[in-house]
Amino acid sequence: MLNVGIRSELDHYACMVDLLGCAGWLEEAEHLIISMPIIPDIAVWDALHGACRVHANAEMGRTVGNLLIQSDKIHDGRNVLLSNIYTEFIKGEDGEEVRTMRKKKNKAFQGVV
Numbered sequence: 356m357l358n359v360g361i362r363s364e365l366d367h368y369a370c371m372v373d374l375l376g377c378a379g380w381l382e383e384a385e386h387l388i389i390s391m392p393i394i395p396d397i398a399v400w401d402a403l404h405g406a407c408r409v410h411a412n413a414e415m416g417r418t419v420g421n422l423l424i425q426s427d428k429i430h431d432g433r434n435v436l437l438s439n440i441y442t443e444f445i446k447g448e449d450g451e452e453v454r455t456m457r458k459k460k461n462k463a464f465q466g467v468v
Contacts, residue, residue, distance in 0.1 A: 363392075363393075365393065365395070365396050365398065365399060366398075368387065368388070368391055368393075368395065368399050369396075369398045369399045369401075369402050370402075371384075371387060372384045372387060372388060372399050372402040372403050372406075373402040373405075373406070375387065375406075376402055376403055376405065376406025376407075376409070376410075377406065377409075379406075379410050381403070381406055381407060381410060381412050381415055384402070384403050384406065385403060385415065388400070388403065397423060397426060400419055400422060400423050400426075401423065403415075403419050404416060404419045404420055404423060407419060407420075407440065408440050408443075411443075413440055413443075416440040417440065420440060
């Protein structure tokens with residue numbers, strides 16, 4: 356990033372990935388994530404994942420979505436977005452499989468407080 360005396364934090368990278376993603380520059384956003392000098396957090400990957408759906412990049416969306424689901428098994432939003440990417444751009448059956456997995460996971464968490 357541009358060196359103007361400000362130390363780049365994860366939030367800065369997430370904003371840059373979001374901006375690149377909004378512009379449709381998904382490969383550039385992915386390259387930024389891979390080249391970050393700090394380990395990207397879920398917010399950084401979420402920004403790219405959302406842009407994948409908006410710009411119909413199903414392959415990248417699948418890769419990023421699976422990475423997010425593995426890293427945070429509790430958050431349902433990622434499962435929903437991945438399911439929508441599958442349903443809209445790849446295969447409807449895969450989207451149904453993701454929804455079924457989410458329902459099973461939710462049943463396992465019921466009663467745990």
